[in-house]
Amino acid sequence: MTNAAQTAPAPTTPSDAPVGLFDPITLRGQAFRNRLWVAPMCQYSAELEDGVPTDWHLVHLGSLARGGAGAVIAEATSVTPEGRISPQDLGLWNDAQVEAFRPITAFIRSQGSVPGVQLAHAGRKASTFRPWSETQGTVPADEGGWTTVAPSAVAFEGYDEPVALTTEAVGGLVEAFRVAARRSIDAGFELIELHAAHGYLLHQFLSPLSNERDDRYGGPLENRARFLLEVVAAVRAEVGDEYPLLVRFSATDWADGGWNEDDTATVAAWARDAGADLFDISTGGLVAGVSIPVGLGYQVRFAEHVRTQGRVETGAVGLIVGAEQANEVVASGRADVVLMAREFLRDPHFPLRAAAELGVELDYTPPQYQRAPFRVR
Numbered sequence: 001m002t003n004a005a006q007t008a009p010a011p012t013t014p015s016d017a018p019v020g021l022f023d024p025i026t027l028r029g030q031a032f033r034n035r036l037w038v039a040p041m042c043q044y045s046a047e048l049e050d051g052v053p054t055d056w057h058l059v060h061l062g063s064l065a066r067g068g069a070g071a072v073i074a075e076a077t078s079v080t081p082e083g084r085i086s087p088q089d090l091g092l093w094n095d096a097q098v099e100a101f102r103p104i105t106a107f108i109r110s111q112g113s114v115p116g117v118q119l120a121h122a123g124r125k126a127s128t129f130r131p132w133s134e135t136q137g138t139v140p141a142d143e144g145g146w147t148t149v150a151p152s153a154v155a156f157e158g159y160d161e162p163v164a165l166t167t168e169a170v171g172g173l174v175e176a177f178r179v180a181a182r183r184s185i186d187a188g189f190e191l192i193e194l195h196a197a198h199g200y201l202l203h204q205f206l207s208p209l210s211n212e213r214d215d216r217y218g219g220p221l222e223n224r225a226r227f228l229l230e231v232v233a234a235v236r237a238e239v240g241d242e243y244p245l246l247v248r249f250s251a252t253d254w255a256d257g258g259w260n261e262d263d264t265a266t267v268a269a270w271a272r273d274a275g276a277d278l279f280d281i282s283t284g285g286l287v288a289g290v291s292i293p294v295g296l297g298y299q300v301r302f303a304e305h306v307r308t309q310g311r312v313e314t315g316a317v318g319l320i321v322g323a324e325q326a327n328e329v330v331a332s333g334r335a336d337v338v339l340m341a342r343e344f345l346r347d348p349h350f351p352l353r354a355a356a357e358l359g360v361e362l363d364y365t366p367p368q369y370q371r372a373p374f375r376v377r
C-alpha cells in the first residue's frame with residue numbers, strides 16, 4: 001500500500017504463546033520490560049500558550065516510570081498550535097518544546113521505562129477550556145482560543161462550528177505529523193502513539209458521523225481511512241524500521257450509523273500494513289451524550305475483537321484497576337499489553353505493588369525504596 005510497507009520488516013501478528021503481565025515484549029527494535037503501560041493523560045499544565053512541558057510533567061511522568069511501568073506514554077501532544085485540546089496542552093511543533101522534553105524522557109529512560117508520546121490533533125474539539133476551569137466549551141479568541149478545523153463544518157455538541165479543511169490542508173497536516181515525529185525522536189521519545197480516538201481529528205475523518213467530505217478523504221471507508229494511513233506511512237518513513245509505532249482507536253462511537261469495531265479491525269490491518277505495530281483500543285468521544293455501558297474492563301472485548309479480526313497486536317484500556325484483572329487480560333490472549341490511566345494517578349507504583357500481588361520478583365524496584373517492600377495490602 002505504501003513505500004514504507006515495502007521496506008519495513010514483515011508486520012507482527014499476535015502470538016498465542018502464554019504470557020503474563022510482567023513478561024517482556026518487543027516491538028520492532030524496542031524492548032519493554034513488561035506489558036503494563038501508562039496510558040496518555042492530559043495534564044493541561046503546559047506553560048501558557050506555548051505547549052512547553054514544565055516541572056509538573058517531569059515529576060508526574062517521572063514518578064510513573066519509577067513506579068515500574070513498561071512504558072510511560074505522555075499526554076496528547078499536538079503537532080500544530082491549533083491542534084491543542086486546550087491552550088495549556090503540550091506540543092511538539094517547535095525546538096523549545098523539544099529541549100524541554102529532553103530531561104523528562106531521559107529520566108523515564110533512566111528508570112528502565114520506555115518514554116512514549118501521543119501525537120495528536122484535536123480538530124473540532126480543540127481550543128476548549130481545561131476541565132477545572134469555571135467556564136466550559138470553546139475558548140473565545142480574545143481569551144487565547146482559536147478557530148478550529150475538521151473534516152467538515154459539523155460542530156461537536158456545545159462547541160463552536162469548525163472550518164472544513166481543504167484537501168491541500170489535509171496534506172499539510174500529514175506533514176505536520178511527520179515533522180512532529182522527527183521532533184519526538186530529537187526529544188528522546190522511543191515510542192510514538194498516534195491519537196486516532198476519542199473524537200479528535202484523525203477519528204473525525206474515520207467516522208461517517210463527522211466526515212461529510214466528497215474528496216478523496218471522504219465517502220467510503222478507504223477514503224475516510226486515507227488521512228490516518230498517510231500519517232502512519234509518513235511517520236514510519238520518518239522514524240525508520242526499528243521504532244515502535246502505535247495507533248489509538250475508539251473502536252465504536254456508541255452511536256447508530258457511526259464508526260464500529262469491524263471498521264476498526266479492518267483499518268487496523270491496513271494501518272499495520274502501512275507501518276503501525278500495535279493498536280491501543282479505547283472507545284467513544286465522537287458523539288456527546290451517548291449511553292456507554294461502563295464497567296470493569298468494559299473495553300477489553302474491543303481489543304480482543306480487533307486482535308482476532310484484524311490479526312494485529314492490541315492494547316486493552318479502560319477500568320482495568322487490579323493486578324489479577326490486568327494479568328488475566330494478557331494471559332488469556334485478549335490483548336498483548338494493558339494500558340492504565342486513573343489507577344496510576346491513585347498509585348504511581350501500581351506495577352511494583354501488582355508484581356508483589358502476583359508473586360513476581362522484579363529486578364527494577366528502585367534501590368532507594370527497598371526498605372519499604374511492596375506487599376499485598
Ligand SMILES: Cc1cc2nc3c(=O)[nH]c(=O)nc-3n(C[C@H](O)[C@H](O)[C@H](O)COP(=O)(O)O)c2cc1C
Pocket residue numbers: 039040041042043075076118195197198248282317318319320339340341342343
Ligand atoms: C486525566 C486524564 C487525561 C486523559 N488524557 C488523555 C489523552 O491525552 N489521550 C488519550 O488518548 N486519552 C486520555 N485519557 C484517557 C485515558 O488514556 C484512558 O483511556 C481512560 O482514562 C480509561 O482508562 P482508565 O480506566 O485506566 O483510566 C485521559 C484520562 C484521564 C483520566
